[in-house]
Amino acid sequence: MMFRFAIVPLLLALNFSMCKKHETVSQNSQPSSTSSPTPAAPVAAASPKITKPVVDQTAQTIIFCYHRLVDKIHYPGTEITPAAFEGQMKELKDRGITVISMQDLLAWKRGEKNIPPRCAVITFDDGWKSQYEVAWPIMKKFEYPFTMFIYTEGVRGGSLGGGEAITWEQLADMRDNGVDIEAHTATHQDLREGHNIMLIASGGKRTKTKLNGPQYEQWMQNEVVGSKQLLEQRLGIKVNCFAVPFGSYNEHVKEIARGAGYEAMFTVYGQPITFTSPLDSIGRYAIEANKPKVFEDALKMIGTSTGGAAAVAEVGAKDLATQPADGETVRTALPLIKANLSGIGQIEPGSVQMRVSGLGVVPASYDPKTGTVSYQVTQKLREKSCSVFVSAKSAGKKVEAHWTFGIEEGAAARPAATTATPKR
């Protein structure tokens, strides 16, 4: 009987004693309120220092989710042959799609790290032995990073971990070799309140029941918080990703996951991930033997051209410390427009261009020493808002930023000494 319970939604478990233990721990380790308000720095408009790299906000990533790798498919909904899997990994390479790690994807979303324009992230769910024995060697061959989403009771020795399950030793080996290990609950069940839940008593006896109120919340604590803590304690790692079983979640599930300190939550509704995709419902493409088209369709979603010569990388205006700032309203119709390009990297001389709505290309000056491009408007801006486009070439690639500021009605037609009123 090689069939694990992982793929059957309702054969599931809970150990209440464990639940209590973890609840106690969780009360101490709750991260305190996430956003302690930063005290507003005194606004000395001297050229602010750019601390973050300028990231390419037009990059896109597709995330794949795999389960078991087997030579003979018995459960086409969660299996794929090693040959098909390897073919897909090769196709990513052939199509110029860069496989990046989950942590790099999240660093990019935080604006801390750049990623190539078209990327893929590979994830494996549920912790099967074949992921260690078959998938990992293939991933090593391509030198691809990947993420394992583990439900803790499904690891070998757990109440749901059968003979095909991965072991803690194998997970430790993967961890030691840079594999990212993340959470997928304790018992792999639908987390929404009101669904049937399978409980496993310490003797192994299984009961199916509906949990409500405090009982449900206690169960959830173990599934969402306890499983994270167990992975962190057993493997000495930091877990910041949470894959929701079956992709079934609601606002309450998200809330608990956020409170547990997860940075990102994953579903199985595949879609390209962009810079602005919400982190609490990141879609992955589940690749299964019975839906061979899903992989190809996913690739089409982020384009197939391997050219990229004409690609323009969009950078955020706030990374350029623009003046006026994006969304600001100024009191003059003759503002000084400035942006700091030093975060973009080496700028090719003569490639810097500024366009201003209503004026077109303007004779802006660029100071390579400070990386500042500036233009003093000499002709009164007539509209209530003004858009600025700054572009430059860096490492052979065109980079562009644009932002919009407002002009107060009846603004004086003279360069104002003190300009800005920040817009609320």
Ligand SMILES: [Zn+2]
């Ligand atoms: Zn799963």
